[in-house]
Amino acid sequence: MIKKNNYNTWIVLSLLIFISCGKNKKQNTVTSNESQLINSEKPESIIKDSVTYYNGNQKVIEIAEGEYFGFMFETNGQQFNWRMENAIDDSYHYVSESYEPQPDHVEEVSNGIQLFTFKSLKKGKTKIVFHSKDSKEKKIIQIHIK
Numbered sequence: 001m002i003k004k005n006n007y008n009t010w011i012v013l014s015l016l017i018f019i020s021c022g023k024n025k026k027q028n029t030v031t032s033n034e035s036q037l038i039n040s041e042k043p044e045s046i047i048k049d050s051v052t053y054y055n056g057n058q059k060v061i062e063i064a065e066g067e068y069f070g071f072m073f074e075t076n077g078q079q080f081n082w083r084m085e086n087a088i089d090d091s092y093h094y095v096s097e098s099y100e101p102q103p104d105h106v107e108e109v110s111n112g113i114q115l116f117t118f119k120s121l122k123k124g125k126t127k128i129v130f131h132s133k134d135s136k137e138k139k140i141i142q143i144h145i146k
Helices: 002-020 025-039
Strands: 045-048 051-054 060-063 068-075 082-084 092-101 112-120 124-132 138-145
Touching: 025 045, 025 068, 068 092, 068 124, 082 112
Parallel strands: 051 068, 060 138
Antiparallel strands: 045 051, 068 112, 082 124, 092 112, 124 138
């Protein structure tokens, strides 16, 4: 009787572990939102990991002092296609730059998303200029820190 209960418990636990290893649907939803953001021609933003990311189609953004903010751009292949053109001034801090591949094609060379993350430091007005290596496109965003 005890051996049969241990065997049944082992079967139930194995099934629970197997079922819980399925795909994470929430992650696909976030990626879908990111894709919609970078493909939109309108100025749009999303919040990801407590950071407001913009798609770079804004002329002006207004943020609070001490707030984290960033920009998302589509990349061609697994490389950094966008770079900052201007020097960083004392009104914001450069936090990081990262690349996220499309989740369905992680092992393949595929398009992805390049993220720039900053933190506003003091009130004032400044600008950030991004330049695409491939298309020679330039995005100039005025930043008003309140």
